[in-house]
Amino acid sequence: MNQSNMRSRHLLFSSSSSPISTELATQNTRGSPNFPSKELWAGFLVTLVAMVAGVVLFTCLKRQCLKKWKKSTKGVNLRKLDLRRFHLEELQKATMSFNKECLLGSGAFGNVYKGVFDNDQVFAIKKSHQSSYQTILEFRNEVELLSRVKHSNLVGLEGYCDQQRRRKPLTWRQRVNIAIGAAKGIAHLHEGVKPSIIHRDIKPSNILIGEDFEAKVSDFGLVKSGPMDGQSHVSSQIKGTPGYLDPSYCASYHLTPFSDVYSFGIILLQLVTARPAVASTRSQSRYHIIDWARASLEKGNVADIIDANLLTEPCNMDMMLKMGQLGLKCVIKSPKNRPTMIEVVRELEEALEATKSYECKQEPRVSSHESIEKDEGLSFSINGIGLEKFQVENDGLSINSASMQCFDVNSIILGERDDLKIINGGNDGAHLGTSNVVLL
Template structure:
């Protein structure tokens, strides 16, 4: 406040100094131009006439005190003199006889008329003069300034005053930039023309004040941090009226222009779907280093990436399929539910958020691009996206289509099956892509070789057939030729059919031959893929059938049990009991 007070005092002093200079005629160019006197002057000003009001003494000097040597001619209304001015050159000065105008209104009438009409064949009026003690002259051509020395002196003072004014303006601007005068700063949301453009779009979003967001997130504290990414940090914000919201604060360099920020704001305000994240509002405060903030609905269960990478509990096979279906619906809506179509360009697990019921919500629309229209097969675009999920066809040709999103989604399907990073550098084959790693097993139908081991340790038995179908669909999504890939609508339909088929089959369970048969400690199956012992128990009351395969209750001693699948070896050297009654 002390700085604001000092700045206010300084500004008042500058205004007072300028007023004093004006009153003392040190800044003559600030002096108001005088026209016809009193009420008439005000009237002509309202007429917005663009004429110069000459001083009578200037005209006397220009015409040698209206001498006969300067007389050009005479008429019933007055005499016309030749006037010479140092800057404006030669002008014709018409001085009316005293009795020529019966009233000031008549004089004004001629002034107004000649100022209003402009034509190359009509005489041009440059200015006028009306002094109480003289007859009013009219000047046809342009104005005077007196003798040279007086003119130079005036121009010097004007120049000094101009320099002083420029220095004052520069000082005020510096104080403004240094935030010494913060109250002079204009509030702004999206900057100039862009903000106006968003207003014209009539977006129904709330514009949050930066201080509101600071308060809601405890000044963007680490305790409120939900996650971080290449584009910025996401915080949990608590508001009195709105409740809990997610606040995405972009890094300073995240948006190359205000247009990118506007792109995400406009898009999210226009598209509404239960599988797309909902935008509540935005904030763009210039005094916060151009901070660009988006305020979303809050989803309590984090992103799909956290579950795939094991930082949260493991998802059941059924929940994985439902998440894939939800995400596919959201992307399909972008591709086919809006016109023109929208290509996301950054489909990946961290951009698939999970709501309260684990419904999928596609998020992060900072890289979206309008799809092709009419007869166009693609749009040309710079390569943007996340390595590992980028479509190779897009990278090589710069041709962006909706099938580039399909490719990215295919990679996610493989991750849902295997819970493996898109590029794993821990294996012997360093930096092997998940597509190259999973393809051999899926193509020969051995999904158990790549299945996430956590799926085999859950109360709900994993449906291997559905997981295999999901893996096969993932490979179809990543074929080399984009036009041979399925659309997102087709992907969604195939996933729904697979889940529906599994549910339908489970509702009509029937007994059939078991996959495992109880064997004694001294028995081993000659074709078994495992070695070890399986303890025999009484299974007469615990026989079930799942997907046409019969199961019986049994106990497995894992001390000497070995798996061929590398993904299942995490179960070795442990003693667990699998109770099929719970499956």
């Protein structure tokens, strides 16, 4: 059978004007018609069926992932509530683009601004921080809950703004480059300086992304000198960000470079899935992204958990699977069984090198409602280098700007998520005070 297949392939691709095979040449000399052999037709049909089956399988997987994504983001229908839906432009105009002169106060949840609208109504506009909501579903649930609160001594909900910014999803290759760059930076802290340095707060918002998607690790406010001679460092206080903290470190107070490896493993999982590290919307057994993604990655079914935005353009599923599985290696329960950051870099680079034969035959498609834009609200600079926030939002990775950005969680995007707002107001809406509040 193998010989027949080899002959079929030869017959299919030969461009010689001479007889294509000895068998056909013999048949021709005997006066037989010069028709393709049965083996050739069989091979052609098998190839055709395999191609069709592959296309059908890919389409089914794509639809399945998109269906799961839509289901996971489906929540309260805010349009059915008796609330006004404000446009972001209205709020910007009412607050002079959220000018500091309109700032009334700030807190852990967000900032409160005084907003004056065209009809002379005055509202307090509360603009949430990007970390205030893990998902859009949390925001919608809060709006629905507050809409039911009506009392003369309580702030009433007047409306909301959930306008989404237009963003361009990151490609699979850009995500891999971000992972490699960040891994190299962390590896240098661990093994490139003496004594070594443990970052202790590796998370998306502490990774800056440049124009060429070169990642730079930032925010060294919690750094600690590493232990000498491979010994662990006993910490008197647990520090870090929930969701990214190494459970072994939390249990023993022993800090090692492998605690950073654990945190980086969470980031790898997020680059593949674009999901928050922890989410109250998931079942208790899958509350953490590790538990949510583990089963699919161990079975090799990365399509079950991959960011749906990656399916809108050519994506190397093997690379995404390897990156996700490497993330699981980084979060192994026993720190000593985790790879070092040097090993993480090597595995990522080897996996990427293996994809060189993968060629995108079409340009990335950007829908008509997507664009690259700059978010001035989170712009800042270090040594003249423009930096911006880069975040993982609800279900996708995208960028807002081509300057330097900071990587954070909720859809993988660049820029601040200032599209989640709630408008609170009183009965008359005439005076600013406890009865008129706008929450963003």
